[in-house]
Amino acid sequence: MKVPFLSLKDMTDKYRDEIHSAALRVIDSGWYLQGEENARFEKDYAGYIGTEHCVGCANGLDALVWIFRAYIELGVMKPGDEVIVPANTYIATILAITENGLVPVLVEPKIDTFQIDDDLIEERITPRTRAVCIVHLYGRCAYTRKIGELCKKYGLKLIEDNAQAHGCVFEGARTGSLGDAAGHSFYPGKNLGALGDAGAVTTNDGELAEAVRSLANYGSQKKYVFRYRGRNSRMDEIQAAILGVKLRHLDEDVALRKAVARCYVEGIKNPKIVLPKVPDWKQHVFHIFPILCEQRDELQKYLEEKRIGTNIHYPVPPHKQECYREWNGMSLPVTEKIHRCELSLPMSPCLTDEQVAWVIDCVNGF
Ligand SMILES: *Cc1c(COP(=O)(O)O)cnc(C)c1O
Numbered sequence: 001m002k003v004p005f006l007s008l009k010d011m012t013d014k015y016r017d018e019i020h021s022a023a024l025r026v027i028d029s030g031w032y033l034q035g036e037e038n039a040r041f042e043k044d045y046a047g048y049i050g051t052e053h054c055v056g057c058a059n060g061l062d063a064l065v066w067i068f069r070a071y072i073e074l075g076v077m078k079p080g081d082e083v084i085v086p087a088n089t090y091i092a093t094i095l096a097i098t099e100n101g102l103v104p105v106l107v108e109p110k111i112d113t114f115q116i117d118d119d120l121i122e123e124r125i126t127p128r129t130r131a132v133c134i135v136h137l138y139g140r141c142a143y144t145r146k147i148g149e150l151c152k153k154y155g156l157k158l159i160e161d162n163a164q165a166h167g168c169v170f171e172g173a174r175t176g177s178l179g180d181a182a183g184h185s186f187y188p189g190k191n192l193g194a195l196g197d198a199g200a201v202t203t204n205d206g207e208l209a210e211a212v213r214s215l216a217n218y219g220s221q222k223k224y225v226f227r228y229r230g231r232n233s234r235m236d237e238i239q240a241a242i243l244g245v246k247l248r249h250l251d252e253d254v255a256l257r258k259a260v261a262r263c264y265v266e267g268i269k270n271p272k273i274v275l276p277k278v279p280d281w282k283q284h285v286f287h288i289f290p291i292l293c294e295q296r297d298e299l300q301k302y303l304e305e306k307r308i309g310t311n312i313h314y315p316v317p318p319h320k321q322e323c324y325r326e327w328n329g330m331s332l333p334v335t336e337k338i339h340r341c342e343l344s345l346p347m348s349p350c351l352t353d354e355q356v357a358w359v360i361d362c363v364n365g366f
Pocket residue numbers: 059060061062089090092093135137161163164184185186187197198199
């Protein structure tokens with residue numbers, strides 16, 4: 001039996017007819033940018049997340065870039081200001097901060113949740129801190145009441161990177177609605193994925209939404225009038241139409257991911273492997289199913305021999321990357337341990353019971 005890490009083809013085939021008719025509708029309409037499909041998806045996605053505004057853009061990195069840039073344009077932040085961020089995030093979160101001349105302050109995660117350690121945030125707040133950017137990494141909610149209270153106490157913006165957590169819920173509210181603004185990615189492999197690049201910003205702040213909308217459209221609100229030095233960062237109509245289809249099935253797909261995760265949690269019993277702790281199943285949508293193993297590379301090779309696809313999220317942390325040479329000497333032991341020991345098991349709404357059982361058997365046999 002073969003178990004791919006993730007088959008995008010299976011995910012598309014699942015809703016093939018609906019996706020085809022959505023794409024054809026756009027092709028036949030003769031209107032390909034900034035039209036009804038974007039307007040409808042923005043309205044539907046804002047409704048789903050539970051915010052007043054949603055602004056579509058070209059990808060998830062841009063969504064985050066535009067949030068910080070809009071705060072700079074609105075005078076809330078200025079280059080040199082600090083943003084607290086988890087050290088073990090995907091590089092995009094950090095790039096969005098540094099692209100705007102802001103300074104990322106890297107905070108260690110908790111080893112059992114992989115999320116920013118909220119006990120370490122307050123000591124890192126300085127007079128230059130303007131925001132805390134939490135990342136719902138692997139699909140698990142990173143928000144805690146403590147983080148919300150700290151942001152209030154120090155007057156900091158709370159920004160969410162919701163690229164991996166579409167559909168995740170914290171006490172009745174969706175991630176992406178918990179802070180001041182959130183960036184979403186619809187990269188094909190994400191829980192809500194387009195068939196190409198796309199992203200969005202959600203917020204209840206009308207001024208921020210308006211600035212993001214302008215920035216992503218050359219800095220323009222009115223045709224040929226440029227308020228900001230923006231870029232072309234728009235979402236294609238065809239992607240908006242396809243995302244509309246997939247949004248209608250998102251909760252159903254998330255439930256299937258959770259069912260796979262439950263089987264892994266109940267079935268995997270191997271003292272060499274540490275499973276993710278899940279105290280509240282509403283707060284995890286399993287974009288990734290991460291396990292920790294000291295013999296990670298051997299485990300990955302062994303699973304490959306059994307034709308089971310795995311991935312590492314991520315092999316090298318941001319502070320050890322060449323693009324951030326100046327941080328290469330930093331010591332962040334929890335982050336480094338995750339990058340040394342993490343392995344992601346196959347996870348998708350399309351896995352069969354037999355495939356899941358085979359993964360469990362093989363992992364237990366290691
Ligand atoms: C995917 C991802 C992004 C960036 O999204 P793109 O659409 O690929 O630009 C940002 N942050 C995190 C945590 C991600 O996983």
